[in-house]
Amino acid sequence: MKKKGVYDYIFAGAGASSLQIVKQMLQDKRFKHKSVLILEENSNKTNDRTWCFWEEKSKKDWDPFVRCQWDNITFSSDTAELQESILPYAYKMIRSNAFYTYVYELIAKNENIDLTFEKVASFETQGEIVRVSTGKNTYSGAYFFNSIFDWNAAQQQSKYPVLQQHFVGWFIKTKDDCFDPNTATFMDFSVAQKGNTRFMYVLPLSRNEALIEYTLFSENLLNYAEYEREIRHYLTQKNIRNYNITETEQGSIPMTCYPFSRQNSKRVLHIGSAGGWTKASTGFTFKFIERKATELVAFLSDDCDMRLFEKRNRFWWYDLLFLDVLAQNNHKGSFLFSRMFQRNNPKTILRFLDEKTSFAEEVRIMRSFPVGVFVWQLIRRLMRSLH
Numbered sequence: 152m153k154k155k156g157v158y159d160y161i162f163a164g165a166g167a168s169s170l171q172i173v174k175q176m177l178q179d180k181r182f183k184h185k186s187v188l189i190l191e192e193n194s195n196k197t198n199d200r201t202w203c204f205w206e207e208k209s210k211k212d213w214d215p216f217v218r219c220q221w222d223n224i225t226f227s228s229d230t231a232e233l234q235e236s237i238l239p240y241a242y243k244m245i246r247s248n249a250f251y252t253y254v255y256e257l258i259a260k261n262e263n264i265d266l267t268f269e270k271v272a273s274f275e276t277q278g279e280i281v282r283v284s285t286g287k288n289t290y291s292g293a294y295f296f297n298s299i300f301d302w303n304a305a306q307q308q309s310k311y312p313v314l315q316q317h318f319v320g321w322f323i324k325t326k327d328d329c330f331d332p333n334t335a336t337f338m339d340f341s342v343a344q345k346g347n348t349r350f351m352y353v354l355p356l357s358r359n360e361a362l363i364e365y366t367l368f369s370e371n372l373l374n375y376a377e378y379e380r381e382i383r384h385y386l387t388q389k390n391i392r393n394y395n396i397t398e399t400e401q402g403s404i405p406m407t408c409y410p411f412s413r414q415n416s417k418r419v420l421h422i423g424s425a426g427g428w429t430k431a432s433t434g435f436t437f438k439f440i441e442r443k444a445t446e447l448v449a450f451l452s453d454d455c456d457m458r459l460f461e462k463r464n465r466f467w468w469y470d471l472l473f474l475d476v477l478a479q480n481n482h483k484g485s486f487l488f489s490r491m492f493q494r495n496n497p498k499t500i501l502r503f504l505d506e507k508t509s510f511a512e513e514v515r516i517m518r519s520f521p522v523g524v525f526v527w528q529l530i531r532r533l534m535r536s537l538h
């Protein structure tokens with residue numbers, strides 16, 4: 152219950168992270184009487200994201216929202232060509248609107264949660280209270296969760312490289328059957344690399360519908376026309392000529408080990424991409440948000456200190472070294488991913504990217520790469536941290 156005009160929790164943004172946390176709070180009776188305010192600037196959120204992730208096929212939690220799933224993946228490059236089953240995992244796709252609508256309906260039924268469409272302008276901690284201002288109103292909360300991503304925080308430093316996973320995707324419908332609905336193209340590096348890490352990502356929704364996404368891991372965005380030109384070229388190469396574009400998607404996901412958690416304070420926690428919950432080496436975020444949401448809901452108590460929530464693990468170091476290499480040699484992505492897929496089982500790779508492998512498995516994966524690539528980066532990194 153809201154006491155003296157102070158919410159227990161205020162969220163900035165009603166995107167993947169805030170809504171996953173709120174959804175989990177609603178399933179936990181410890182939060183039954185907690186008051187929550189969610190401030191969102193966009194009152195018309197629709198299918199602004201297509202979230203893909205892998206998990207055990209037998210897991211059913213996301214099933215009501217899953218639009219498609221695939222048991223097989225392909226990986227292609229100049230040197231590697233493989234198609235493999237990833238069972239017991241499946242690669243799954245959710246269209247964001249289905250998730251937003253579901254959580255908004257849960258919120259509407261719960262009188263302790265207010266969803267207000269106002270843009271957060273600033274916030275300030277005053278003693279044990281956080282004041283959140285929208286210009287129009289000021290709200291008070293015991294804890295504040297901020298999911299507003301701040302590129303400046305990461306870009307105004309040079310210690311950690313900042314790349315982006317950026318892409319344009321076309322949902323297309325073809326006249327003839329062109330796709331295998333059981334197989335997702337995870338990475339197709341057969342496209343011209345042009346000094347970067349560039350690949351195509353193909354997700355069939357049926358035999359004649361697919362999302363085709365031209366994706367880069369690099370520092371700077373391209374002109375919109377270039378992404379589209381590459382998709383058109385790829386379709387022609389695949390002999391897919393007769394199609395309609397039914398929808399488009401564009402995005403940029405931060406890839407950096409910049410420690411966003413430094414911005415946290417006792418009563419303020421940055422969440423989602425804004426909190427560094429995006430896997431820096433891949434841009435995958437959705438399942439990490441799910442995991443962090445579970446940890447956070449278990450962590451919260453009436454007098455917890457948000458500075459104690461985040462813990463750095465060894466995967467942060469692996470990601471940092473990988474990004475160091477890609478930032479300096481942006482053309483190397485195709486080579487590195489090819490080596491990894493040629494020399495390791497895709498299921499082990501998925502567990503590694505999920506940060507669930509053992510140290511022994513990680514050593515085996517590291518041995519896929521020429522020794523010099525990462526050792527040299529490790530030395531440079533250690534030297535830098537001494538200065």
Ligand SMILES: Cc1cc2nc3c(=O)[nH]c(=O)nc-3n(C[C@H](O)[C@H](O)[C@H](O)COP(=O)(O)OP(=O)(O)OC[C@H]3O[C@@H](n4cnc5c(N)ncnc54)[C@H](O)[C@@H]3O)c2cc1C
Nearest residue numbers: 164166167168191192202203270271402423424435436437
């Ligand atoms: C197009 C796209 C596709 C993606 N696909 C995948 C994928 O397939 N798999 C995967 O794992 N990850 C994917 N990601 C990465 C990540 O999962 C998403 O970005 C995810 O939505 C991040 O959740 P979040 O809560 O951090 O941010 P968001 O979901 O972006 O939520 C932030 C919210 O804050 C609101 N907001 C912003 N500023 C203000 C303000 N001043 N006041 C109030 N509200 C504000 C925004 O409107 C938004 O609703 C994708 C990202 C994009 C952009």
